Amino acid sequence: MQNLFNHYPEKALLVEGVAGSGKSTLIAEEARYCVSSAPTLLMTFSRAGRDVLSGYMQKRGLVSAEQPNLTISTIDGLAHQLLRRLGDERYVLDRDAVVRDLLPQLVEEACEEGFDWEFTAPQINEEHMNALMADLEFFRASRAWEAESAEDCEFICEGKLNFDYRFVRRVFYAYDSYRAHWPGPEAGTENLLLDPYVAPAQRTGVFGFRLISEAVFDLLERLESETLDERFMGGYRFVFIDEFHDTTPLQLAFLFRILSPQARILAVGDRMQNIFAWRGTDTDAVFNTYVQHYSARIIHSLQTYRFGDSLAELAGKLTGRQLQSMARHKTDITAVKGTMADLLPHIKPARLSHLAVVCRNGADKVSAAFSLFNSSDSSPELAYPLVNTFAASLLVYLYSVRFPRLAPMVKKMDEAVLQFLSLPHCLLDEQAKHEIAHKATPGSLRMYLDLHLRGGSVKGEAFSDEMKNALQWWLGQKDSKAGLVAELETFARLSGVFSYGASQHRVLEQTAWCSWQGLLRFLSARQATIEQWPALYGRLLASWKTRGGIRFYTVSEAKGREFDEVMVYNAGLGGFKARGSDDAIERNRFYVAITRAKKSLFLLAG
Numbered sequence: 152m153q154n155l156f157n158h159y160p161e162k163a164l165l166v167e168g169v170a171g172s173g174k175s176t177l178i179a180e181e182a183r184y185c186v187s188s189a190p191t192l193l194m195t196f197s198r199a200g201r202d203v204l205s206g207y208m209q210k211r212g213l214v215s216a217e218q219p220n221l222t223i224s225t226i227d228g229l230a231h232q233l234l235r236r237l238g239d240e241r242y243v244l245d246r247d248a249v250v251r252d253l254l255p256q257l258v259e260e261a262c263e264e265g266f267d268w269e270f271t272a273p274q275i276n277e278e279h280m281n282a283l284m285a286d287l288e289f290f291r292a293s294r295a296w297e298a299e300s301a302e303d304c305e306f307i308c309e310g311k312l313n314f315d316y317r318f319v320r321r322v323f324y325a326y327d328s329y330r331a332h333w334p335g336p337e338a339g340t341e342n343l344l345l346d347p348y349v350a351p352a353q354r355t356g357v358f359g360f361r362l363i364s365e366a367v368f369d370l371l372e373r374l375e376s377e378t379l380d381e382r383f384m385g386g387y388r389f390v391f392i393d394e395f396h397d398t399t400p401l402q403l404a405f406l407f408r409i410l411s412p413q414a415r416i417l418a419v420g421d422r423m424q425n426i427f428a429w430r431g432t433d434t435d436a437v438f439n440t441y442v443q444h445y446s447a448r449i450i451h452s453l454q455t456y457r458f459g460d461s462l463a464e465l466a467g468k469l470t471g472r473q474l475q476s477m478a479r480h481k482t483d484i485t486a487v488k489g490t491m492a493d494l495l496p497h498i499k500p501a502r503l504s505h506l507a508v509v510c511r512n513g514a515d516k517v518s519a520a521f522s523l524f525n526s527s528d529s530s531p532e533l534a535y536p537l538v539n540t541f542a543a544s545l546l547v548y549l550y551s552v553r554f555p556r557l558a559p560m561v562k563k564m565d566e567a568v569l570q571f572l573s574l575p576h577c578l579l580d581e582q583a584k585h586e587i588a589h590k591a592t593p594g595s596l597r598m599y600l601d602l603h604l605r606g607g608s609v610k611g612e613a614f615s616d617e618m619k620n621a622l623q624w625w626l627g628q629k630d631s632k633a634g635l636v637a638e639l640e641t642f643a644r645l646s647g648v649f650s651y652g653a654s655q656h657r658v659l660e661q662t663a664w665c666s667w668q669g670l671l672r673f674l675s676a677r678q679a680t681i682e683q684w685p686a687l688y689g690r691l692l693a694s695w696k697t698r699g700g701i702r703f704y705t706v707s708e709a710k711g712r713e714f715d716e717v718m719v720y721n722a723g724l725g726g727f728k729a730r731g732s733d734d735a736i737e738r739n740r741f742y743v744a745i746t747r748a749k750k751s752l753f754l755l756a757g
């Protein structure tokens with residue numbers, strides 16, 4: 152399947168191919184020819200996908216920074232660049248920062264303004280803000296805001312939102328008006344708010360903000376009243392879209408609007424790899440609209456080059472298709488029901504450093520990393536910083552305040568302290584938290600803590616009553632040979648740190664909880680005492696090896712990649728053990744996970 156543009160007369164092509172059928176390779180090969188003759192644009196949905204494509208091009212000696220004809224970008228990143236070229240200088244803020252610092256106030260105001268008589272605004276607290284932000288994202292990406300009637304809007308949103316669509320619609324408009332008129336960050340808080348991935352623009356007298364994912368929407372809005380000068384678009388003659396199944400209806404509208412009528416377009420994707428339906432992707436609608444809009448030719452491929460017959464059969468069964476392996480190698484599948492220690496003997500020691508562990512979400516990723524670390528005394532090296540997990544940070548903080556003179560200085564102490572202060576039990580404002588964390592030493596942490604425990608500071612109470620109780624109890628423990636696990640469990644109980652347990656809907660909390668479980672297992676296996684913590688911290692640190700260590704990915708991070716040896720964690724032959732409510736997405740997630748393997752696939756169901 153090479154030189155497709157020469158082979159087919161149609162302006163636009165759609166290649167629908169199964170996992171490993173060579174879609175990204177095809178783009179890289181085609182683009183190689185095109186780059187030599189005209190401006191060529193390679194686009195993906197995610198930053199991870201963009202990195203994968205850059206890697207494929209690099210292997211062919213083509214680095215975008217060195218090739219004037221080659222641009223590799225995410226769709227959102229491209230919209231952002233275009234806005235900048237048009238002179239738009241809005242701040243680009245970090246999603247978490249918006250959810251944490253701006254959304255709560257906005258929602259409160261939106262709720263106060265009253266609703267239709269038949270609808271009352273829900274009681275919504277800060278805990279729900281992430282879910283509400285996801286709803287706003289869905290509302291935008293699915294183009295529900297454009298629906299002509301309430302019924303149409305309800306139809307688009309049905310079963311997709313956490314909150315009532317009328318509430319989401321109200322907040323959506325309030326949020327966008329706030330975005331447009333935001334006065335800019337207060338002095339000193341810029342770094343807390345700005346998106347670290349996007350270089351800050353020059354800002355003089357600028358106001359307004361967006362998330363990078365809102366750039367497509369903002370650009371389309373701007374283009375309603377303006378025509379885009381072709382020059383701004385870079386005159387791309389050849390356009391390639393990878394991960395087309397992840398494109399949202401809004402992004403597709405953007406592509407239709409900005410791509411030159413002369414451009415040849417090749418989009419590649421696999422319907423069964425759509426794992427972002429909750430974010431507004433609608434693969435069937437996007438594929439069909441694209442084909443109709445451009446009268447595009449569809450090319451199907453069921454042949455996979457990545458893995459052998461056994462995995463082709465498993466992936467085929469899962470997705471109801473007849474995958475055909477074209478690989479010269481075979482792929483072994485090993486499914487183990489048990490612990491990590493039961494699985495490890497199946498992996499040749501020399502291959503361990505080639506292993507990639509694929510997990511359903513971030514919480515499972517922490518569990519998997521601790522599980523490997525705890526699997527034997529001579530634990531393998533991990534490309535995962537267990538020392539930076541929530542639980543390790545908590546213990547770094549607790550040890551420092553109890554033994555300020557003995558505590559070793561820890562790398563990235565400020566981040567560890569911030570993790571502790573980010574607990575809902577800490578009542579300080581963001582600026583105060585950063586003041587404490589900035590250049591923190593064990594001595595300074597103890598000083599602040601004594602101050603806070605003595606009755607707060609001028610800024611008011613720093614901790615909830617439970618947390619104060621727990622910290623006072625913790626500081627009162629004098630026996631440095633007491634069992635550390637028992638002490639930590641008492642601290643957790645008194646403070647209520649994990650009173651939310653492992654709630655299904657709170658992945659971040661689950662991540663913290665999983666790190667806590669993993670750390671307690673590590674300490675418990677060694678019957679650790681508090682005085683041993685510095686040495687044990689050293690062991691956690693020593694396990695971290697960025698290059699050559701076992702790698703860990705969530706399914707979304709692993710998309711588009713391939714590895715010789717893959718372990719899918721917390722899964723059996725039938726799929727992931729933990730599941731959400733949407734069967735199709737769960738199937739797609741599992742399909743993406745297993746099809747990352749080239750030679751060996753290990754499934755571990757704990």
Ligand SMILES: Nc1ncnc2c1ncn2[C@@H]1O[C@H](COP(=O)(O)OP(=O)(O)OP(=O)(O)O)[C@@H](O)[C@H]1O
Pocket residue numbers: 168169170171172173174175176177421456457710711712713746
């Ligand atoms: N025509 C081909 N002949 C032999 N090997 C190929 C061919 N095309 C691709 N491959 C190899 O198959 C593997 C999978 O290719 P690629 O990553 O491009 O697939 P993909 O369809 O993009 O996969 P996915 O959708 O799962 O991300 C790579 O190792 C690639 O080098």
